[in-house]
Amino acid sequence: xxxxxxxxxxxxxxxxxxxxAKILGGAKFPVVAGLATDAAGARAAILLAERLRxxxxxLASDQIFNDLDVTRSFGMFITTPAEARARADVxxxxxxxxxxxxxxxxxxxxxxxxxxFNDAAPRKILWLGPKRNEAKVEGVxxxxxxATPQALPGLLLAIRxxxxxxxxxxxxxxxxxxxxYAATLKAARFGAVVWSxxxxxxxxxxxxxxxxxxxxxxxxxxxxxxGARGGASGVVQVGGWMTGFPPRTGFGRGYPEHDPWxxxxxxxxxxxxxxxxxxxxxxxxxxxxWTRDDVPLITLAPAGAxxxxxxxxxxxxxxxxxxxxxxxxxxxxxxxxxxxxxxxxPSVAEVIHAISARxxxxxxx
Amino acid sequence: xxxxxxxxxxxxxxxxxxxxxxxxxxxxxxQKEIEAIDIGTxxxxxxxxxxxxxxxxxxxxxxxxxxxxRFDLLGAKLLPGFAxxxxxxxxxxxxxxxxxxxxxxxxxxxxxxxSGMTGGQIDIxxxxxxxxxxxxxxxxxxxxxxxxxxxxxxxxxxxDRLRRGLIIIEGDAGADLxxxxxxxxxxxxxxxxxxxxxxxxxxxxxxxxGGDFGPTYVDCGAHHxxxxxxxxxxxxxxxxxxxxxxxxxxxxxxxxxxxLGKGEILTPV
Numbered sequence: 001x002x003x004x005x006x007x008x009x010x011x012x013x014x015x016x017x018x019x020x021a022k023i024l025g026g027a028k029f030p031v032v033a034g035l036a037t038d039a040a041g042a043r044a045a046i047l048l049a050e051r052l053r054x055x056x057x058x059l060a061s062d063q064i065f066n067d068l069d070v071t072r073s074f075g076m077f078i079t080t081p082a083e084a085r086a087r088a089d090v091x092x093x094x095x096x097x098x099x100x101x102x103x104x105x106x107x108x109x110x111x112x113x114x115x116x117f118n119d120a121a122p123r124k125i126l127w128l129g130p131k132r133n134e135a136k137v138e139g140v141x142x143x144x145x146x147a148t149p150q151a152l153p154g155l156l157l158a159i160r161x162x163x164x165x166x167x168x169x170x171x172x173x174x175x176x177x178x179x180x181y182a183a184t185l186k187a188a189r190f191g192a193v194v195w196s197x198x199x200x201x202x203x204x205x206x207x208x209x210x211x212x213x214x215x216x217x218x219x220x221x222x223x224x225x226x227g228a229r230g231g232a233s234g235v236v237q238v239g240g241w242m243t244g245f246p247p248r249t250g251f252g253r254g255y256p257e258h259d260p261w262x263x264x265x266x267x268x269x270x271x272x273x274x275x276x277x278x279x280x281x282x283x284x285x286x287x288x289x290w291t292r293d294d295v296p297l298i299t300l301a302p303a304g305a306x307x308x309x310x311x312x313x314x315x316x317x318x319x320x321x322x323x324x325x326x327x328x329x330x331x332x333x334x335x336x337x338x339x340x341x342x343x344x345x346p347s348v349a350e351v352i353h354a355i356s357a358r359x360x361x362x363x364x365x
Numbered sequence: 366x367x368x369x370x371x372x373x374x375x376x377x378x379x380x381x382x383x384x385x386x387x388x389x390x391x392x393x394x395x396q397k398e399i400e401a402i403d404i405g406t407x408x409x410x411x412x413x414x415x416x417x418x419x420x421x422x423x424x425x426x427x428x429x430x431x432x433x434x435r436f437d438l439l440g441a442k443l444l445p446g447f448a449x450x451x452x453x454x455x456x457x458x459x460x461x462x463x464x465x466x467x468x469x470x471x472x473x474x475x476x477x478x479x480s481g482m483t484g485g486q487i488d489i490x491x492x493x494x495x496x497x498x499x500x501x502x503x504x505x506x507x508x509x510x511x512x513x514x515x516x517x518x519x520x521x522x523x524x525d526r527l528r529r530g531l532i533i534i535e536g537d538a539g540a541d542l543x544x545x546x547x548x549x550x551x552x553x554x555x556x557x558x559x560x561x562x563x564x565x566x567x568x569x570x571x572x573x574x575g576g577d578f579g580p581t582y583v584d585c586g587a588h589h590x591x592x593x594x595x596x597x598x599x600x601x602x603x604x605x606x607x608x609x610x611x612x613x614x615x616x617x618x619x620x621x622x623x624x625l626g627k628g629e630i631l632t633p634v
Contacts, residue, residue, distance in 0.1 A: 029379065029407040053408040072503040073526070153560060154579035157623025161581050166622040168580045203544050203563050207623060210564070252379075252407040260502055261457060261476045261495075262380065262437075273380060273435075 003314040005306055016313050017351075020278075021358035023296045023311070027276035029252060030054035033265035033288065034280040034300075036230030038324035039334065041348030042238040045280060048352050050243070051359075055250035055274070057265035058235050059286055063228035065260055066197035068236065068246055070206045077212045079192070079222040080332040085109050086116040090188035092181075093127040093142075094208055095152065095199035099134060102226045105194070108330050109224070112139040115190070124184055128155060143184075145177055153204045159185070160211040185211075188219055196226035227329055230283055231318070234327030234334065266290045281305070282315050282348050300348055316345035366423035373431030373453070374418055379407045380456065381416065381433075384441035388449065388466075391424045406437075429453065434475055440468045443485055457494070458501075460487045463511065476520065477501065482530070483510040495520035495539065498527055506547055508532070514603055521559075524551040527568055533604045543570045546628065552600075552607045565621045565628035573610055575632035582620035587634040589614050 004016035011019075024030050032049040035042060035058040049056040058064060070076055084091070091111060099105050106112065114120045127135045129147035147155050155178070158168045162182035170178060185191060193208055200208075208223070215221040227233035236246045243249055245258035261267070268274035269290040276296045279288050285305020288297070297310035302321075306312045318324030319337030324347070328335040346354075369391060381404045391399060399421070400414030413419065417429075425447055429439075432453025439455045445465025454472035462481040469488045476494035479487055480501055493515045498508030499522055509528035518536035525541075527549040534542075534552065540559030543551045546568030554573045561578055562570050597611035615631040 028409050069502065073500060073505060153563065154581065157564070157621060158580040160624075161622040161626070164622075166626050167583050168622060169583055170580045203541060203560070206545065207564055210624065250406075253405075254408075258502060 003303070003306075005312045007310065008306075008308050013313070016311060017354045017358050019311055020298045020313070020355045023276050023298060024048075024052055024054075024278060024355065025359045027052065027054070027274075027296070029268075029274050030276040030278065031263075031265045031268050031274040032056040032278045032280070033269075034059045034230070034278075034286070035235050035247060036060075036232075036284070036286070037235070037280050037282045037348040038231060038318035038326050039234055039238055040325065041280065041282060041318065041352070042231070042235045043242065044349040044352035044356075045278070046239060046242050048278070048356060050251045050256070051356070053251045053254060055252070055263040055265070055268065056239070056247055057263055057268075058230065058232055058247035059281060059289070060198070060228035060230050060232040061247050061260070061264070063197045064232050064236055064246060066200070066202040066205050067225055069202050069260075070209055074206050074209060075213070076209050077216065077222040078225055081108050081224055081330060084192040084194075084222070084224050087118070087190040088123065088188075088192040089115050089118045089121065090124045090184060090191040091126070092185065092191065092193045093125070093130070094156065094193060094195040095129055095204075096131040096134065096149065097199050098130075098194065098196055098226060101196040101198050101229075102329055104330060105226070106137055106140060109192075109194070112137075118189065124188075126181060126184060128152065128159070128181075143181075145181065149200075152200065153207060156204060156207050156211065160207065160214060163211060163214055185215055185221075186218065188215070188221065191215060191219065191221040193221070193223045194226065195223070196228075198226070198228055227327070230281065230286070231326050233329075234325075237327060237334075269295050279307075280315075280348055282318055300351055303345065313351055314345055315348050315351055316343055318347070321345050322347050367420070368426040368428045368450075369422040369424050370420040371413075371417040371427070371429045372420070373429070373433070374416060377411075377416060377433050377435045379405060379409060379411065380435045380437055381411060382406055382438050383436050384438035384461070386413070386427070387440055387443050388424045388427045388447035389444045391427065396421045426450070432470070432472055434473065437475070440466070440487075443468065445484065454491070459489075460485070463487070465511075473517070474515075479508050479511070479513045479532075482508045482513075485511045487511070487513045489513070489515045490517070492517035492536065493519045493523075495522055496525055497523040497534075498530075498532055499523075499525035508549070512603060518555065524549070524568070524570075527551065531603075533600075533607045535604060535606060543568055546570075552604070552610065554604075554606050554610065562621055562628060562630055564624050566625045567627045569628065570630045571607075571610060571615070572630060572632045573606075575616070578618050578620065578630055581623040581626075582618040582630055583622060583626075585617040585619050585629075587614050587616040590617075590631075593631070 129152040243256040248263040285301040299307040321343040405411030429451040437456040441461040443463040443466040447466040457475040459478040465485040473491035500507040506528040507526040521539040524543040527546040537555035543562045552571040600608040618630040
């Protein structure tokens with residue numbers, strides 16, 4: 001049976017649904033935030049935001065926009081991990097912590113094995129700016145260039161400059177290494193860059209995609225992005241097919257308006273523009289990023305992540321306690337993940353449906 | 366004739382879209398019609414009359430007595446020949462897509478000021494938020510003409526994807542000034558932080574304080590630039606300090622060689 005608490009004290013689940021409906025239904029501009037859930041949960045949450053004429057945002061929106069802003073204002077070459085695995089003879093990894101953001105990275109891209117369509121020649125693996133000891137992987141030879149997170153964007157552009165034969169101010173061993181990287185990239189028959197928008201910012205992603213664009217003038221080069229946490233890539237797709245927009249979209253005027261600045265949930269709550277918040281973090285039970293604590297808050301999070309303040313309703317973990325459809329990093333497509341440890345805890349979608357069923361009649365559908 | 370006046374009655378409880386209150390859109394309207402204009406952005410109704418005391422006057426010049434950081438899109442798509450003055454703060458997207466005219470703000474401005482502006486003049490007396498002159502989500506370029514002078518500090522990413530026009534920042538600039546700039550000129554008289562002119566294609570950045578511009582800005586030496594002196598004279602009216610900066614001997618760094626390498630950063634020797 002599901003559990004619920006109000007300001008830390010247990011309350012009956014029926015009362016919790018009723019209370020949540022009262023908070024959200026009475027709000028002038030509620031925000032549905034966090035949104036770390038599966039496809040069904042995102043669908044229910046966005047529908048709820050629309051019905052309440054509020055806004056929706058995802059907890060990893062900053063990381064989402066690091067990639068999405070490049071896609072929509074510059075352009076982006078991407079492919080599936082399977083394609084990179086089969087064809088890439090040169091793989092450039094960019095940024096620290098890639099194996100934390102995608103633990104199956106080396107195995108899925110088979111970086112230790114030759115590409116399938118490259119006459120058994122070994123793959124060349126380059127890594128710009130790994131964490132200390134991160135690039136020491138058994139059975140994989142990696143040429144690294146060390147870079148602090150501050151120096152990485154500049155070094156990446158230096159590589160791009162050398163690929164285009166333009167001057168840079170580095171000299172000596174550093175310049176030699178950059179030139180060697182540029183030569184390897186240009187000699188690729190089918191190259192792939194791998195990055196995580198959780199490790200590098202949007203401008204760096206744009207610089208990287210610019211490098212890929214330049215390389216495509218003479219060879220084939222593409223990218224494999226590592227999606228952000230909290231089911232971000234799936235939620236972006238769901239938002240896209242429901243409203244035409246990714247997270248940070250509002251329905252205040254009755255139609256969806258997308259504005260990454262205006263509908264940032266943290267800003268909405270901290271500025272007092274939102275007068276109620278539904279916070280969803282079904283994977284990790286993260287806490288909201290805003291600092292204000294006088295805005296009525298409803299938290300949907302898994303067991304153990306109970307909120308001391310406001311209303312908390314326990315939900316299951318997608319793909320763990322209940323079956324869930326999510327966008328999978330390993331296939332770049334929606335997949336059904338069967339529950340690994342089924343439990344009675346309701347899904348985010350079930351809880352939102354239960355709350356929605358208790359709105360008074362005057363909340364429009 | 367007295368200017369058109371909007372006097373603030375009360376602090377707004379939600380963000381307001383003031384794009385419908387530009388002078389050209391007020392011409393020929395009665396006070397009653399103007400008071401009934403919807404400026405709300407949530408399900409709570411908000412009309413001009415709820416928020417402002419309106420006094421009809423010469424629509425060429427519109428005055429706002431009292432502002433708020435929740436007043437968005439003020440002076441959006443402003444046309445040449447019209448003027449707006451705000452005695453107070455304004456919110457996001459000030460002068461968004463303005464095609465001409467003048468906007469003066471006595472207080473601070475929010476994010477995305479001068480976004481998509483193609484002409485006209487904006488003067489902000491106080492500070493300005495992030496993304497001054499930057500494109501909105503999904504747009505290919507930002508500010509594409511006109512002139513902006515900010516008396517105070519600006520936030521991050523000022524001059525992002527600047528296409529044409531002039532931005533003068535008299536205070537300090539936040540991180541990543543002039544990133545992805547395509548062309549145009551940015552003059553920063555205070556301190557700068559983070560990457561400067563990252564992915565800059567052809568824009569000119571003039572900085573009062575030098576710094577480390579990374580491996581893709583190549584030193585071209587110090588020179589007396591003829592054009593800078595000419596430009597300096599033209600700037601005298603907009604900003605005396607900017608004018609003085611450009612009259613000096615300047616060191617030129619060409620870049621960003623990661624992209625085209627046809628842009629530059631100029632700093633005094």
